[in-house]
Amino acid sequence: MYEVFFRSFNERVSLTKEEEEFVKQFLTPKKLRKKQFILQEGDVCKYICFVEKGALKSYSVDANGTESIIQFALEGWTISDLYSFLTAEPATYNIDALEDSELVLISKASHETLLEKLPKYETYIRLQITGAYIALQKRITSVISLPLEERYKNFIALYPNIAQRVPQHMIASYMGLTPETLSRVRKKMNLGK
Amino acid sequence: MSTKQTIAVIGASGSMGAAISKSLSKGNNRLLLFGSEKEGVDAIVNDIRSANAAADVEALECAANASWEADIIILAVPYEAEKEIAEKIREVANQKIVISIANPLNETYDGLVTAPDTSAAEELQKLLPNSKVIKAFNTTFAADFATPVIDGKRVDAFVAGNDDEGVDIVSELVKTAGFNPIAAGKLSVSRTLENMQLLLIRLGMKYNYNWLAGWKILSN
Numbered sequence A: 001m002y003e004v005f006f007r008s009f010n011e012r013v014s015l016t017k018e019e020e021e022f023v024k025q026f027l028t029p030k031k032l033r034k035k036q037f038i039l040q041e042g043d044v045c046k047y048i049c050f051v052e053k054g055a056l057k058s059y060s061v062d063a064n065g066t067e068s069i070i071q072f073a074l075e076g077w078t079i080s081d082l083y084s085f086l087t088a089e090p091a092t093y094n095i096d097a098l099e100d101s102e103l104v105l106i107s108k109a110s111h112e113t114l115l116e117k118l119p120k121y122e123t124y125i126r127l128q129i130t131g132a133y134i135a136l137q138k139r140i141t142s143v144i145s146l147p148l149e150e151r152y153k154n155f156i157a158l159y160p161n162i163a164q165r166v167p168q169h170m171i172a173s174y175m176g177l178t179p180e181t182l183s184r185v186r187k188k189m190n191l192g193k
Numbered sequence B: 001m002s003t004k005q006t007i008a009v010i011g012a013s014g015s016m017g018a019a020i021s022k023s024l025s026k027g028n029n030r031l032l033l034f035g036s037e038k039e040g041v042d043a044i045v046n047d048i049r050s051a052n053a054a055a056d057v058e059a060l061e062c063a064a065n066a067s068w069e070a071d072i073i074i075l076a077v078p079y080e081a082e083k084e085i086a087e088k089i090r091e092v093a094n095q096k097i098v099i100s101i102a103n104p105l106n107e108t109y110d111g112l113v114t115a116p117d118t119s120a121a122e123e124l125q126k127l128l129p130n131s132k133v134i135k136a137f138n139t140t141f142a143a144d145f146a147t148p149v150i151d152g153k154r155v156d157a158f159v160a161g162n163d164d165e166g167v168d169i170v171s172e173l174v175k176t177a178g179f180n181p182i183a184a185g186k187l188s189v190s191r192t193l194e195n196m197q198l199l200l201i202r203l204g205m206k207y208n209y210n211w212l213a214g215w216k217i218l219s220n
Helices: A005-012 A019-026 A081-089 A108-117 A118-147 A148-158 A166-173 A179-188 B014-025 B039-052 B061-069 B081-089 B120-127 B164-176 B187-207
Strands: A026-033 A035-038 A047-053 A056-061 A067-073 A094-097 A102-105 B003-009 B029-034 B056-059 B073-074 B097-100 B132-136 B156-161 B181-183
Touching: A005 A019, A005 A047, A005 A102, A005 A118, A005 A166, A026 B061, A035 A047, A047 A081, A047 B003, A067 A166, A094 B061, A102 A108, A102 B097, A108 A118, A118 A148, A148 A166, A148 A179, A166 A179, B003 B014, B003 B061, B014 B029, B014 B039, B014 B164, B029 B039, B029 B061, B039 B056, B073 B164, B081 B120, B097 B120, B097 B164, B120 B132, B120 B187, B156 B164, B164 B181, B181 B187
Parallel strands: B003 B029, B003 B073, B029 B056, B073 B097, B097 B132, B156 B181
Antiparallel strands: A026 A102, A035 A094, A047 A102, A056 A067, A056 A094, B132 B156
16 A cells, blocks of 8 residues: 555665654555546645556646646656645646556645654655656756657656557647647657557 | 545445435535445435436445545444444545544433543544544434424534544535534544433433434524
């Protein structure tokens, strides 16, 4: 139920068995079925979601109803509307499941308690948020300045094997391209349709 | 709030479980019903769907799976059955709201089986130390859910718990069910709330309230 979570945690900060048990008290295990939401725009994001199994995506919807995918989260990833989680302002993202998923949720109250009681958790979260910040900067740089082929290569490097699990139109949405343009890029790179 | 809450009702085929399920299906909730009598649970699901085609309700065959998917768990089982269910759901109910509706009545309905310095809700909290146990729906009879306004007055329903956010969330559910929620205090207030229902049951038998009665605080 928490195997992948603690593996990820221990890769960054090593926990003793006692510390794992302590952290476990504050975690919420949650199953989410395909297409169900863990967050909808306008609500306050109450959790940091760690994906133990399955896949989720976050996306925003513009005034015309067009969805733009912000992030995919596969096993071992975390996903949330961090802005909303940290400020308690309404979320601008929606988060739903691409597959039947098993999650480990950290509520705001649990997050605050763990930050206070366990310095190793603070380190873990700092590394997570640092990683998220770097990924965000890379993504922005990529969108602004890289040729499409490079962007697609970066995407595949970030999400290996995702093409088998996520439909092409969603990958196009993530990259800010039409599915036709993405298909042309892939052809040019000899990746087939 | 637009994100649907998933609520597991354990003991959905009982009269209270069925009444609560029907009431909450009217809100922005996804209901997962579990009960020891499969046919009974299926019948409740069909009832809810025929009354409201848009209701999001499903029967599940495992209490632990239903609780794993849920954000909120309602234990609509008799006090005596709580221990066994708690063992099954303890791991997946971690950090979740668990609603205790039980009144620990003795066999002759003239006393409680719990000691005066505790309550069914507090005993459940001991069994589920990492869950947020909230007392609610224990002072309302099953028939009240169909008629939450009696004699022109909206029946009060008391909510008690140690987690303030949990009390707020459960108070919203009480409102969805049609009652007037009153946050009554910490979980230990359940001792009083459980005794209140004992009194109401006793009086109901004495004066023949026909199981349609409730509490109302008058104030101005």
